[in-house]
Amino acid sequence: MTAVEPPLALLAELTHRCPLQCPYCSNPLELDRAAAELDTDTWKRVFDEAARLGVLHVHFSGGEPAARKDLEALVAHCSTRGLYTNLITSAVLIDRSRMQALAAAGLNHVQISFQAHDPANADRIGGYAGGQARKIEVAGYVREAGLQLTVNAVMHRQNLDELDDVIDMAVRLGARRLEVAHVQYYGWALKNRAALMPSRAQLERATATVDSARARLKGTLVIDYVVPDYYARRPKACMGGWGRRFFNVSPSGDVLPCHAASTLPGMRFENVKDRGLREIWYGSAAFERFRGTGWMPEPCRSCDRRETDWGGCRCQAFALTGGVDAVDPACEFSAHHTELVTSAERESAAAAPAFIYRRFGAAVPA
């Protein structure tokens, strides 16, 4: 059995509050209320414990992390502990002076999410009027503050044909990296799957667009792009493998191997208020549950990719098959793979239904 290594990165979900309402949001359907959020001192203790555990990177996320008034204080605290800090933000709550204050606090990097290139489409998808104009403005403040910028674009059937323009926009904004992130279908996105699923033809055009942009923009813009699961033949290594490199802390302090892990039934996730991060990382049953390869069923157990994709995504496997140990249906060796591809093709060929927007109380777990 391989020894458990220390984690590299912590995704700190400071809050589930967010002014946007993206229908693919990776937050759980049952959002944590503001009253349940960890206070400033508890977050600082979590970052101290993370640094001692070996974590190098802290990604501030949410919801919208800038909804927390103590964001600057938390960034400054991480900075004093030698942690590299990345702010993952919708940007709409940030103005010029706040960006300068975050830079002064020691922030290293900013990742702004964009819903599309066309402002009307972007604002419609995010459910927030004026959001796109604000993001473009804030991207300027990021560069002005001397910080590195990544553009994150979540792509789906209702914006994938804008990909060329999204790439040009990232270059114009001075981003060094563009993440072209296809929607992952669990939580809110699974509820909106038919409204979001691209067609195979759209996907092939997008892949060709990325290939040509990568060649054209070598040295200017790095583009991260992975073919989405529903049209892939093998799954991705979700989170680099369960409990191998990353963990999340939810707004209320639950420690999770990935941001969707709370969708899995029968799992008990421990909380930073009850136990230290080191004990949770090395000793909690939830982290042990799918760590390594011992839990795997056949055909994963004897597959030569078992230590490459680590069996794919447990949340997707459960959402689509009802089994937490099932082979991820993104793998062509899964008995559910054909149905997965067929459903993707069927849904993408039909008219897109209206979005169910991500709001407190808008959806309940299935």
Ligand code: SF4
């Ligand atoms: S995906 Fe959209 S709704 Fe969810 S946290 Fe990000 S900006 Fe907010």
Ligand code: SF4
């Ligand atoms: S059988 Fe399992 S380990 Fe092999 S490629 Fe498929 S999901 Fe990955």
